[in-house]
Amino acid sequence: MKHLLPVITTLLCVSFYTQASEPAGKTILARGSVLAVDGDSELQRKLQRRDTVFGVDRITTGEKSKAQFTMSDGGLIALKENSELNIANYEFDSNAQQGSASIELLKGGLRSISGVIKKNGGSYNVKTPVGSIGIRGTHFEVQLVNGDVFLAVWDGAIDLTLKNNDVVSLGHNEAFSFAQITASGEVLTTTRAANVFDQNIVAIDSKSDDDKEESEQSSVAEVIEPEIIDIIDIIETDSGIADVYSEQQFQTVSNASLIDQIAQRQGVFNYQASSFNIDSSAGAVSDFSMMMAVDFDNGTVPDGEISFNDANGNWYAAYSGLINLSKLDLAVTFASHANNKAEGNVEAIFLNDLDTISGSFNLNEINNPDVNATGSFKLEP
Incomplete structure (x- = not known):
């Protein structure tokens, strides 16, 4: 009993915190x-x-x-x-x-x-x-x-x-x-x-942070946020998007040329789904569409949408985000399945000199997480 008191106290503190x-x-x-x-x-x-x-x-x-x-x-x-x-x-x-x-x-x-x-x-x-x-x-x-x-x-x-x-x-x-x-x-x-607002850019490699040396300074603040990057910034180990890409594809983002490409590209590019693979807990899906607007002038993803149907109705998700060097930090701002509210996340990176965006997503109903859908995609202008 004596050992349970700290646990109970902690739980009560967390409960009070989240309710208040x-x-x-x-x-x-x-x-x-x-x-x-x-x-x-x-x-x-x-x-x-x-x-x-x-x-x-x-x-x-x-x-x-x-x-x-x-x-x-x-x-x-x-x-x-x-x-x-x-x-x-x-x-x-x-x-x-x-x-x-x-x-x-x-x-x-x-x-x-x-x-x-x-x-x-x-x-x-x-x-x-x-x-x-x-x-x-x-x-x-x-x-x-x-x-x-x-x-x-x-x-x-x-x-x-x-x-x-x-x-x-x-x-x-x-x-x-x-x-x-x-x-x-x-x-x-x-x-x-x-x-x-200038950028301190470090070359991407597999060495530890202590071994990495600064390679250049780039004043492209209007495009990407300041950061020191390594390979973990390119791919989230818990996101599942590693399955979508090959080792060779990641080698294309391992030098500073991609940073220059982002800085040089101007305007808003609208990417559309060129290929995809979707799984739903309700079975087969149809009418898949996905778009993403990327504003290279401001370093943002101002608008993105995913839509498809399964046996129980239409899945829909809206998302937005920021350019984070070779990858995109995205957040789902609204999601639904038929008449039910949903949630989820989207992961994506640039490939092929910014001409391809490849990634994955997962969605689930808030009140019934077993009703869900996952998928991978490629988008092109």
Whole structure:
């Protein structure tokens, strides 16, 4: 009995935590040290892929660590290494499709793509040490360096209200898309991204992190997020997509030329299914279709859809995401099967000089996970 008390206490703490806190989103990527701390109880937990984050969480990433989250309204947040983010508020009513969000960047940097909250006119604010950012668009980036705040708007627009109530507007239909606000409040606007958004690229090989040497610097911040990459960044060992590809195919992404290709490609490319293999718990499937829009200018996947039929009805999933070097970090934002809500995930990588996207997906009904479907695919423009 004495040995059971710690276990019971832990279970009670977890139960209280999940009941008292509203889910704000899910973890779609967690590399290195990624921790969430309850802002009220100071309970700490390590975040892993698919873990829920809550409206009272303070999230931190360590050295050479990063995290990405799909939020309850379909928005995406990517945290860089050595960052600290406080989710002050993230509320979304999926039925009314309305909500509000307030997050605070305390350290490091983040990239965000706003979701339905902003699309439907809700309040979405990001607090920084120099002021509060109001979001008018979709895709922006913030980096804190020695007390200064650096801003980049890749799509849409933002309004930064400084502590003296002056407003700095950046992005679409504004004179500038980039700015630096010093700790003293001085505003420096530019037409080019600051060096803090440059990329440190390490060649992909099978050596340990300690053995790897930096191979080049590439200023392609508008395309991909900063990171040190290795072969594990190309393929998730628990995702099942390894079965789709051969060793030779992965050799095509083992040099820096792919990074140059991503940086040089411009505009939005619409990829469609050229081949696929689908299994459903209800048997044979028909009428499969899949599309993915890839915006190389902004480093995003703004829109993607999967649809097919089985004996019990139509499967449908919508997803979006970010370009993460050779692979795509994707999150399912809505899914259904017939009249039932569903969930799932999509994994994909670039092949053949960006002319092919290959990957896999799995879907299941939320209330009946035994009703499910899985598949692999190839997409081409």
